[in-house]
Amino acid sequence: MAAWETKGMAEALPDANPPAGDKPQSTSGEMSHAPAALALTADGKTPQEVGWVAPTAYNYLLYNASGKDSASHSAATATNDDPDREINTEATGYQLPVTESYQGVAQGEWHSNAKVYEWNDEYGDIGPKFDQLEKQLFGDVNRVRTGINFANISEIEVIQEGTVRIDPVRLFDDAGLHPAMLENVKLAGYTQCTPVQAYTLPAILKGYDIVACAQTGSGKTAAYLIPTLSKLMGKAKKLAAFRPNPATFEAGVSAAVRAEPLILVVAPSRELATQIFDEARRFCYRTMLRPCVIYGGGPTIDQIRQLEKGCDVLIATPGRLCDFMDRTHLLTLKRLKYIVIDEADELLTSDWEQEMNKIMSGGDQEEGNITYLLYSATFPKTARDIAKNHLAHEHVRIRVGRAGSSHVNIKQDIVFVESSLKRQALLDLLMSKPPARTIVFVNSKRAADEVDDFLFNKGLPCTSIHADRTQREREDAIRAFRSGTSPILVATGVSARGLDIHNVMHVINYDLPSTQFGGIEEYTHRIGRTGRIGNLGLATSFYNDHDEDLGATLVKTLLETKQVIPDFLHQYLPEGFTAEGEGDAAQLKFETDSDFGDGTEETAAEDGGDPGQAASGEAWGAAEEPAGATSDWGVTKEPATDTSGWGTTGDSGAW
Ligand SMILES: Nc1ncnc2c1ncn2[C@@H]1O[C@H](COP(=O)(O)OP(=O)(O)OP(=O)(O)O)[C@@H](O)[C@H]1O
Numbered sequence: 001m002a003a004w005e006t007k008g009m010a011e012a013l014p015d016a017n018p019p020a021g022d023k024p025q026s027t028s029g030e031m032s033h034a035p036a037a038l039a040l041t042a043d044g045k046t047p048q049e050v051g052w053v054a055p056t057a058y059n060y061l062l063y064n065a066s067g068k069d070s071a072s073h074s075a076a077t078a079t080n081d082d083p084d085r086e087i088n089t090e091a092t093g094y095q096l097p098v099t100e101s102y103q104g105v106a107q108g109e110w111h112s113n114a115k116v117y118e119w120n121d122e123y124g125d126i127g128p129k130f131d132q133l134e135k136q137l138f139g140d141v142n143r144v145r146t147g148i149n150f151a152n153i154s155e156i157e158v159i160q161e162g163t164v165r166i167d168p169v170r171l172f173d174d175a176g177l178h179p180a181m182l183e184n185v186k187l188a189g190y191t192q193c194t195p196v197q198a199y200t201l202p203a204i205l206k207g208y209d210i211v212a213c214a215q216t217g218s219g220k221t222a223a224y225l226i227p228t229l230s231k232l233m234g235k236a237k238k239l240a241a242f243r244p245n246p247a248t249f250e251a252g253v254s255a256a257v258r259a260e261p262l263i264l265v266v267a268p269s270r271e272l273a274t275q276i277f278d279e280a281r282r283f284c285y286r287t288m289l290r291p292c293v294i295y296g297g298g299p300t301i302d303q304i305r306q307l308e309k310g311c312d313v314l315i316a317t318p319g320r321l322c323d324f325m326d327r328t329h330l331l332t333l334k335r336l337k338y339i340v341i342d343e344a345d346e347l348l349t350s351d352w353e354q355e356m357n358k359i360m361s362g363g364d365q366e367e368g369n370i371t372y373l374l375y376s377a378t379f380p381k382t383a384r385d386i387a388k389n390h391l392a393h394e395h396v397r398i399r400v401g402r403a404g405s406s407h408v409n410i411k412q413d414i415v416f417v418e419s420s421l422k423r424q425a426l427l428d429l430l431m432s433k434p435p436a437r438t439i440v441f442v443n444s445k446r447a448a449d450e451v452d453d454f455l456f457n458k459g460l461p462c463t464s465i466h467a468d469r470t471q472r473e474r475e476d477a478i479r480a481f482r483s484g485t486s487p488i489l490v491a492t493g494v495s496a497r498g499l500d501i502h503n504v505m506h507v508i509n510y511d512l513p514s515t516q517f518g519g520i521e522e523y524t525h526r527i528g529r530t531g532r533i534g535n536l537g538l539a540t541s542f543y544n545d546h547d548e549d550l551g552a553t554l555v556k557t558l559l560e561t562k563q564v565i566p567d568f569l570h571q572y573l574p575e576g577f578t579a580e581g582e583g584d585a586a587q588l589k590f591e592t593d594s595d596f597g598d599g600t601e602e603t604a605a606e607d608g609g610d611p612g613q614a615a616s617g618e619a620w621g622a623a624e625e626p627a628g629a630t631s632d633w634g635v636t637k638e639p640a641t642d643t644s645g646w647g648t649t650g651d652s653g654a655w
Helices: 060-065 131-138 179-187 195-205 220-233 270-283 300-307 318-325 350-362 381-390 419-432 445-457 471-483 519-527 545-560 567-572 604-608 611-615
Strands: 158-162 209-213 263-266 291-294 313-316 338-342 371-376 395-400 410-416 437-441 462-465 488-491 504-509 537-543
Touching (some): 131 270, 158 195, 179 270, 195 371, 195 395, 220 263, 220 270, 220 338, 263 270, 263 350, 291 300, 313 318, 338 350, 371 381, 419 445, 419 537, 445 462, 445 488, 471 488, 519 545
Parallel strands (some): 209 395, 263 338, 291 313, 338 371, 410 537, 437 504, 462 488, 504 537
């Protein structure tokens, strides 16, 4: 068997769509004799014969040209009844092929122009339904649906830290949501809250600042969007700034307004910002709350056109936001009620210090009026230290599982592959398994281009994304991957954070993220692109001597979810653990544990939930006070001293 050959992968891809006929054979060893052109399996099958769709070439010249006059794509006059918007070719003189669409955004369109519900001042409390728009927002077959292990994500221990305790809510029906929001939650297909939602929903509705750390794919976006939007829905008419009536608005003719959002969501990547915007478009449906997204690389003029129609929920990447904050005639933060920092640990680092400083406290917002909500799947100490400066003294800290832990629904394989053999190993891996949506992570832009070219020339349907690509290319690549036209995406870490894409069955770390590329936190975020919201997934990582700095933490991460430890990593096995992954996971010591507790933490299993229920794998979430609990749930508790490193003394201001 070749060094890179893995075991048990086919079983880990239960939802993959295997080609008709026999399962493809492993091709290790034989591939070097294959013709230079197409990849072939051991029995001579091409990628298409084993079931991969044919690769689609991307016309860089054509699509990049389309970015030159992006204003022509403006949706300034779109209404709720429009059929799928056509690209306006008159102004530019070229015809864009509109092939793939995701939630109503076709290739060739900017995501910032995606259709939102256009409120008419004549509507009552809740606007009428619009079938076309509803179908686009909620009906897309490519949206992520809960998987067979949804119950698993509800079994994870929830720890409350800090000064405040919250009674969790189990069902959205019981959460006291605005009727329009409840309808939208139902249209989205959500009934049961995930743990992070169960705690932070009531906490936000009660008005607390929040720090929440929960595993990848556990519904953090909805955990902050649903309660913030719901809370504002009843008061929108009073709180929201004046805006022109969309029913009569004409771009360039009607008076434009300055955007005065009530909610600001900051996300570190453009891809994540547009994805959050999609979620906001869904949850704002049939209400007057108007979401907008601004991000670098996209056409500023289009984004301005959207803002000047009014904006209540602004989703933004930091750079573009700071840029717009300087243009006070376009945007003011003075009405802000909520600032949400998604992927907070990424944004609360020195890399973003200048921008985040300005956003958190340097705008014209009234600091005392703002609720801060910080969410992430990982939370190293440096980020926690910075976060504490912005939180009110009485805030809610929720941790679902260990901060930075990976999910049991993800099978993690580590295979030894020398650097010079990685391409071949990748090809063999892709050809030997049932075709499935796959993300291949590399550590450099150059590697992304090279691996993409290599796979494409071998007949595999791939696309790639990295920071040197134009925004047009980035949006098209994600759309092609989402729609399945290019089910293999080669990516650098830029796109790791937060991407939520239907049915990603396999994540391959072609390069492991060594410390300089984000280390184990980056690993957790990358593999978390699969196994989301109760679905199963597989993560395969190529390891060699260059990755030794990751060895020890990687082994602990694997042991935490009882993964098999390959022999070349046995040297890192802590005492008391076997190579089969057996051992007491509670004994594993991680850096992120070290200062998390402050002596006031309580776990749902111990105090708030029902341990028996959780252990038996049934649906979790104690909506009622558990029998026998002596708890002070819902009661504010002051710790005598704060030893956590989080701090509870919330001195406001810049870090
Ligand atoms: N209560 C729920 N029931 C069913 N599906 C849900 C629920 N909450 C969220 N989802 C879906 O789960 C998926 C993952 O959610 P989301 O992207 O918010 O995860 P996340 O925790 O932010 O992940 P990451 O840390 O990777 O950013 C989304 O497709 C979302 O629509």
